Amino acid sequence: MCIPGYAVALMRDMDILVVLEMDSSSSEDVIRKLGKLLEEKGYVKDTFVKATIEREKSVPTGLELAGGVNAALPHAGVEHVNKPALVVARLKRPVTFRRMDDPESEVSVRIVFMPAIKDPSSYIKTLMRLVDVFKDPWVMDLLTKARTEREVAQILRERLSPSEESEEP
């Protein structure tokens, strides 16, 4: 399988890998390709892809977002992860994920965020800031329009890093 090219942003608590214009035909194919990338780089175990696909079948992660650029958050249990990472992929053409809040219906997804989570409590703030990215149509639009992997990595690093003023004591 062809492992896509990527850019990395290093965060204090996890690495962010960015893949742009990935050509995939299905959500399963997306999970397979991104999971392989994480596996290749040692972030996850060889059980991660299968576990993520299985989890997505029983509890899907597609999210319909306000700005119309929908996202999905496929992931697997901590036992499949070696060290924390977040891989973000912008797809050449959207693929269908089933909705988290309504598994009977589907949502067309353009950006996939696949976190490899080792210990949720240690980077809860990063995860919460990631959700703030989802919620902000302006940032999702920036991510959609950015031209290079590096640009996307830079946007995410800024958004996911603690900001001095807004951080609570």
Next chain:
Amino acid sequence: MGTKPRDIKILVACGTAIATATVVAGKIKQAFDKLKIPVTIVQCKASEVQGKIEVFDPDVIVANTPISEKAAKGKPVINGVPFLTGIGEKEALKKIFEAVGITPPADL
């Protein structure tokens, strides 16, 4: 006045209880902290809800994935996905406050 505030308990459920439940629990905690209202939040997998209700006896269940009425055992269930998408987030928070018997603040 003078009475000890009731212990508010919220059960947050998602598929694996690692990513999205953690975030939703965090967002709810922030909202209660802002009002200085103590709250105990427990996370679990959607498949564990039934068992957790027995031991934890929550006031309300916030679930990111549909929970059957049977599993909820008569407890109110509120959709947690708005905390991940921002769509309908204030309404969801309002429903949680109402479910635990707190008047939602006007500037939610």
